[in-house]
Amino acid sequence: TTGNISFRNETTFGGSGTVTYRWLVNNVQVATSTDLNYNFTVPTGATMPYMFTVKLEASNIVGCKTVQEKTVQFNPFPRALFNVVQARGCAPFNLQIGNQSTNADQYEWYLDGTLVSTLHSPNNIVLNDFDRTYTLRLLVKNQYGCIQDEQSVQVSTYPYLKAEFDVANDLSCNGILDVQITNRSVGATTYTWDYGDGSPVYVGNNPSHSYGRQGVFTLKLTASNGFCSDIFTKTVSVSNTPSASFTSNVRSGCNQLIVRFRNTSINATEYLWDFGDGAFSREENPEHQYAFANTAFTVKLTVVNQYGCRDEVSATNFIAVSPPPQANIEVAPARVIKVPNYSFTFKAVTTDDIILYRWDFGDGTSSDRSEVTHKYDRFGTYKVKLFITNRNNCTSVIEEEVI
Template structure:
């Protein structure tokens, strides 16, 4: 400070000031222990203070309830769930207060699941049911003799004990800022009880004789009980051994071996496996129709029963066979044929069976067909033929003459209406209804062309069309012209008549008068012919 600056009588003075930031103390829990199930806390203050600070603590309901130390410890609140702490801080003349409210976390509850494994051997799986804990310590009570070394920090450990016996197990469950909890349990460690037996292969019912050799435990006190799952015809049991077993009926059965150790809690186990006494295969079939005319098809339905892989062979009695399960066969020749079905089963039930039909397949005789055609070449002007059955059997005869006509009876005559070469089919049927056929041929040669000389197309229903009679032709063409050579009508169809029209459209009709026609055609032997003349139209 300068007084009267610039004057001869000026004076000055100095002073030192220390300036500090405002205090911002905060209470923290600096340590925790559990002493005789009592929670004990240590405290400290954090913030912008240094080692020159003085403090006054008030712990409220705690013991002790006051302290003037920078970091007081060993404060107990009687395991209360909530409590408050305050501190007054003086640092370089600056003062400030801080407060702290505690809410206790949930206390851990240690719990071990009751023993649920019995007679499972020296190795045991523990199930931890503790709550509100995050750290665990197991003591297996075996004097450190097991595997691992008698203790574990795993939540759910698996432990192998050194021997059978009853062991006192303890589990300590812990969490931060709480006292740990301890639970104890007893476990009874027994030899492994694990019943088992080898399953015999399936077998045919008539041959089956099952044996079993059971195992379960090294404990000599183990008892065995067998359940064969169905009615038996014979059984011979000696504790863990089944020296012989036969079922009353074929089928698949559940065989159960139950092992138990008397006096050991919960020490009972079962093992189940299937055995099969295979039903004996049977061979059978149905067939039909058993009787018929050749070619005759017979269906064969396989009714055999089997439970294993099976092959079949059909013998039809005519030298042929089939390996189908069900099949059909066509017999071509008359005769009596025995049918046999062979079946061969495989797998665990091997059998060879054979069945011959109780009746034979009867293929009826067919009649002899023999035809005589007389003559086998005729002219169109006399197209009559005679047919006759040449056989000596008692048959019914039917003839088809190839032009749409027919005849019933074993002999008779037939008149053709057109030329050409025709196949005559004779069908004969015997007393069994079996049929046979024979064929003959006839040639109708020559040709016929006849043309009327006049017609009257006046619509009175009499002589209204002009149509030549044409027979025995293979190609045909007709042209009609007037006297001046003008074409008035033409056709290639021998069955198409001229109606007196002009042209093919028929919109106009020709006048009365004389007209010329020319027909060209080819007969059945390929020889070209021509016919021409005149006709009159008169209305």
């Protein structure tokens, strides 16, 4: 706000005679010397930058006068000033900074010599290391190019702290869970346990706890060293074992048998069916077609509830699939006869246990015997069909032509 400046007079006049000079600062005469050395003082409370007008008036003996005017500008010095709300904290520690610098418009923040921000009041300077002291430095400048200013403070973090624990068992399927806890925290001096089931919190190192009802519970540890705290959680589940069971609409049938299974399990939310023929399903009540015949299939159902408890049931030879019956048609005396009104004898030849026969002779007549004699009234070619059914209710159709 003050400064001594020298001005050199370079006025020239043609002719001879005496020349007189007047120096004026802000229109106030301050000297009549040829040159001027003046100590400027900015008025208290003046707005910066502050301007002084310096005039030189030169006059000769005949009254001729010349005037030259120059401007002197005093610019403000920047001043660095900031505070940290909390100088020590728990890593990762985000510094809260209040910048009270004046006459500055450029800011450079350095953390241990590394430029970390150019904002006025940064909120993203984080101390990540534990148990460490850092130097935070602010360097300020302004647009006038005046000398820069800086301020430094020490900030630090507390020693390393981490909450962690293990549980020997985190799932029970019998309605009760006794939890054994191993505390693996580092850097802590006090430990507070919240079991998540409404029971009182426990303060200590390696607790044990018994859960006596179903549910999913969050076991929480808060570890502290007197300055910082850390939280670690695990979930434990308590449930009753689900009960797997099922029925079906049929237990036996013929080739390509379609079975509709009915799930009668209790306390289950997920299902896995093994139909015994290489096929599987996750439906609750699936429908399945068995393509293989002459085979008995073992069906297994595995169920899981929402807590992860499981049960399974296996029914050995639960589904039996029979092949279709086999038979041949014997025709006597031959399949081609040239004598009219002659009788054919048709006989079903089979080793299967057939319980039902039905003949269709192709002329609108039929029979339900295993061996039958039939006379055709007209010449022609007739397609004879034999329908047979075995004790498993499986059917087949055999055809022959007679002429």
